[in-house]
Amino acid sequence: METTRQGAAVNARGIGVKGPRGWAFRGVDLTAEPGALIAVRGPSGSGRTCLLLALTGRMRITEGHATVAGFPLPKRMGTVRGRTALAHVPGVADLEPALTVAEHLQEQALLGRRGAPFLWGSRRREATRAVVNAALAAAGLDPDTLPKGLRTCVRDLERLEALRLSVALAVMHQPYLLAVDDLDLKLSAEERATAWQLLRDVALAGTTVVAVASDAPADALVVTTGTTATTDTTPTPATGGTHDTHEEEAAHAFAETGRA
Structure with a gap:
C-alpha cells in the first residue's frame, strides 16, 4: 500500500460531496505524498469540514475518485476510517x-x-x-x-x-492520516505559528496531516474548497481564523451519506 511508516498518500480527482441542501463541495483535486502537511482553505460554508470527513472515510464521496493509503473511496470507507483519525472536529470529535x-x-x-x-x-x-x-x-x-x-x-x-x-x-x-478542523480559530499570530509547528512535527514523524485553517505556512500543500476547488500553493495572509458555518450542513450530509 502507499504508506511510509504511518503516512498515507492521498490522491483525489474531481471529488465532491452532495448533501440534503446541495453540494457541500465539489471539484477538489489533491495529490499528496505520505507525511505531507496539507492545509484546507476556503470561505466559510465552502465544505472544508466535509472534505476532512470525506478524506477520512467518514462521509461518502458523491462524485469523483480518491484513494487514501491506496484504498479507494467510497468503496473502502471502513478501511480508510480505521487508518485515519480526527482532531477537534465540532460535532464529530469533541472534547x-x-x-x-x-x-x-x-x-x-x-x-x-x-x-x-x-x-x-x-x-x-x-x-x-x-x-x-x-x-x-x-x-x-x-x-x-x-x-x-x-x-x-x-x-x-x-x-x-x-x-x-x-x-x-x-x-x-x-493513524496514517490525521485530520484537524479549525486549526487557527481564535489563535494569535504567535499561537498559529505554534499550532502549525505542532502539525509539522507530526508530519515529519511520518503521519500525513490535513488541517482546515484560514492561513497556511509556505511549506504546506494548500487545497481550496469552493464551487471549483483546486490545489493552490500560495497561502493567504493570517486573519486569525473563522469557524466554518457550514458545520450544520456537514452534519446533515454526514448523516445522509452514511459511515460505511
Whole structure:
C-alpha cells in the first residue's frame, strides 16, 4: 500500500460531496505524498469540514475518485476510517469539557487496547503509560504546564492546550492520516505559528496531516474548497481564523451519506 511508516498518500480527482441542501463541495483535486502537511482553505460554508470527513472515510464521496493509503473511496470507507483519525472536529470529535485531561487519555488508551493482547496488572499499566506519554510528547503537551496537571478539566484549558490534547488523543491510535478542523480559530499570530509547528512535527514523524485553517505556512500543500476547488500553493495572509458555518450542513450530509 502507499504508506511510509504511518503516512498515507492521498490522491483525489474531481471529488465532491452532495448533501440534503446541495453540494457541500465539489471539484477538489489533491495529490499528496505520505507525511505531507496539507492545509484546507476556503470561505466559510465552502465544505472544508466535509472534505476532512470525506478524506477520512467518514462521509461518502458523491462524485469523483480518491484513494487514501491506496484504498479507494467510497468503496473502502471502513478501511480508510480505521487508518485515519480526527482532531477537534465540532460535532464529530469533541472534547468533553467536564472531563479531565487524564480521563480523556485513559479513555482513548482503553479504546486503543481493543484487539490487542490482554495484559495484567503492572504490565498493563506500563503499556498504557507508555502510549499516553508518547502521545503527549507527539502533541507537545506538558502536564506540568497545566493548572492542575493531568487533573485539569478541559473547560480550564487554553485554546492551544485543548488543541494539543485533541491531537494527542488522535495520535494514540497511530493513524496514517490525521485530520484537524479549525486549526487557527481564535489563535494569535504567535499561537498559529505554534499550532502549525505542532502539525509539522507530526508530519515529519511520518503521519500525513490535513488541517482546515484560514492561513497556511509556505511549506504546506494548500487545497481550496469552493464551487471549483483546486490545489493552490500560495497561502493567504493570517486573519486569525473563522469557524466554518457550514458545520450544520456537514452534519446533515454526514448523516445522509452514511459511515460505511
